[in-house]
Amino acid sequence: MLTQPNYTDEELVDLLKSKDQRAYNYLYDHYADALFGMISRVIGENETATDILQESFVKIWRNISLYDANKGRLFTWMINIARNTAIDFKRSGQSKRDKQTNSLDTEVNIIPESFTTYTKTDHLGLQKVMEELKEDHRIIIEMAYFQGYTQDEISKELNIPLGTVKTRARAALIQLRQILN
Amino acid sequence: MDIKEYISSGVIEAYVLGMATDEEIRELELLCSQHPEVQQALEEAEQTLGNLAMENRKQVPAELKSTILQSLVSEGLVEEEKEITMDTDVPRRQSINWYALVAAACVLLLVIGAIYHMNTVNRLKTELSILSAQQKSLLVENTNFREDLENRKQELTVATKASVAKYSLAGVAGHEGSSATLYWDQDTKEVYLLPLNLPALPSGKQYQLWAIVDGKPVNAGVYGKNDFSVLQKMLSTDRAEMFAITMENEGGVEEPTLDQMVVAAKI
Numbered sequence: 001m002l003t004q005p006n007y008t009d010e011e012l013v014d015l016l017k018s019k020d021q022r023a024y025n026y027l028y029d030h031y032a033d034a035l036f037g038m039i040s041r042v043i044g045e046n047e048t049a050t051d052i053l054q055e056s057f058v059k060i061w062r063n064i065s066l067y068d069a070n071k072g073r074l075f076t077w078m079i080n081i082a083r084n085t086a087i088d089f090k091r092s093g094q095s096k097r098d099k100q101t102n103s104l105d106t107e108v109n110i111i112p113e114s115f116t117t118y119t120k121t122d123h124l125g126l127q128k129v130m131e132e133l134k135e136d137h138r139i140i141i142e143m144a145y146f147q148g149y150t151q152d153e154i155s156k157e158l159n160i161p162l163g164t165v166k167t168r169a170r171a172a173l174i175q176l177r178q179i180l181n
Numbered sequence: 182m183d184i185k186e187y188i189s190s191g192v193i194e195a196y197v198l199g200m201a202t203d204e205e206i207r208e209l210e211l212l213c214s215q216h217p218e219v220q221q222a223l224e225e226a227e228q229t230l231g232n233l234a235m236e237n238r239k240q241v242p243a244e245l246k247s248t249i250l251q252s253l254v255s256e257g258l259v260e261e262e263k264e265i266t267m268d269t270d271v272p273r274r275q276s277i278n279w280y281a282l283v284a285a286a287c288v289l290l291l292v293i294g295a296i297y298h299m300n301t302v303n304r305l306k307t308e309l310s311i312l313s314a315q316q317k318s319l320l321v322e323n324t325n326f327r328e329d330l331e332n333r334k335q336e337l338t339v340a341t342k343a344s345v346a347k348y349s350l351a352g353v354a355g356h357e358g359s360s361a362t363l364y365w366d367q368d369t370k371e372v373y374l375l376p377l378n379l380p381a382l383p384s385g386k387q388y389q390l391w392a393i394v395d396g397k398p399v400n401a402g403v404y405g406k407n408d409f410s411v412l413q414k415m416l417s418t419d420r421a422e423m424f425a426i427t428m429e430n431e432g433g434v435e436e437p438t439l440d441q442m443v444v445a446a447k448i
Binding site: 032041053071072080129167169171 | 189190191194195197199200202213214223227228230231232234235239245248249250253256257258259261
């Protein structure tokens with residue numbers, strides 16, 4: 001990693017588009033662990049995490065033409081690809097399980113189930129950070145960011161207005177920034 | 182629109198957490214391009230989640246780096262390279278290897294060629310010396326044959342001449358197995374000796390021919406050939422009652438050593 005130059009996002013995007021292997025080496029060495037952590041955080045301890053990481057890298061190369069540097073950093077874009085790929089995977093698995101259990105349980109309370117899945121697998125650093133958050137803030141980040149719920153779904157699950165979901169999201173990120181700093 | 186109110190509404194955070202609606206996303210993108218403070222708030226929120234992601238890193242199994250690269254290569258998304266780092270050095274190093282390879286091949290060919298050449302030269306040298314020795318021995322053989330042929334010719338000429346008489350000198354007591362042949366030309370008085378069956382001489386000795394005239398031995402010449410099958414012309418003799426051969430010291434003597442007589446014949 002030390003021998004590699006520090007590329008700017010623009011240079012990396014150019015290298016990515018030209019299929020240059022240096023882009024892969026750089027992105028992998030710098031960000032694979034972060035993408036893998038995100039994937040593991042979403043789907044839990046699961047051997048398919050490596051498959052999803054591979055799928056995420058393929059998506060990064062396939063969709064690089066859609067990346068717009070004006071709308072944010074390349075790293076944020078990549079993390080979101082990994083996060084969304086993992087959420088899609090988890091949803092497709094869950095929907096299968098739900099179909100099997102729904103006939104017995106009409107009302108499936110998905111929030112506690114989700115929580116038990118990831119609390120076991122939390123990275124220690126992240127676990128500590130998350131525990132320092134106020135409960136209201138933590139739930140918003142868990143549901144939206146790690147589980148892929150929409151505002152409407154969160155509003156209904158938590159029985160709070162849409163505007164409150166947003167203001168809690170803002171408060172959650174402000175508190176998160178304070179903790180991380 | 183009150184930008185401060187917009188920023189504090191939490192729509193930016195809803196966006197970065199991935200739960201904004203399509204309508205909210207379009208509005209946010211528009212406002213970002215118009216209001217730097219919106220852009221800045223967005224960047225701060227993204228930065229926070231980026232830091233969170235870095236806090237949450239998890240080590241990937243080591244073998245995955247090449248596995249994923251292979252899948253990207255096989256999908257045609259990344260072009261494979263031999264070297265991971267120092268890419269610019271690769272072509273140059275390859276070209277050096279080419280030169281070295283060609284040079285090594287040249288040296289190898291040269292060495293092989295030199296060894297082959299040396300072998301060939303040595304083989305030809307040996308063959309040449311064998312041929313040269315063969316030629317020498319053939320030349321000697323040829324000379325011998327020619328001499329031999331000359332001798333036989335002379336012998337034949339002498340023996341078949343009408344005026345020539347042939348005498349057989351028989352071995353005296355103690356030399357019963359020995360004999361010699363003498364040709365005497367009655368016209369020219371020339372004498373020829375063919376000492377075919379005389380015993381081999383010890384070194385320093387020669388055979389000497391004597392003509393006995395009026396009871397006295399007269400020197401008729403020393404036989405000088407090594408090969409006793411060769412006819413030699415001796416001293417001409419007008420008349421003789423007898424011929425005899427003695428073994429004498431090299432060069433001949435005045436008077437014959439009688440006890441050294443080997444063969445003799447009366448005429």
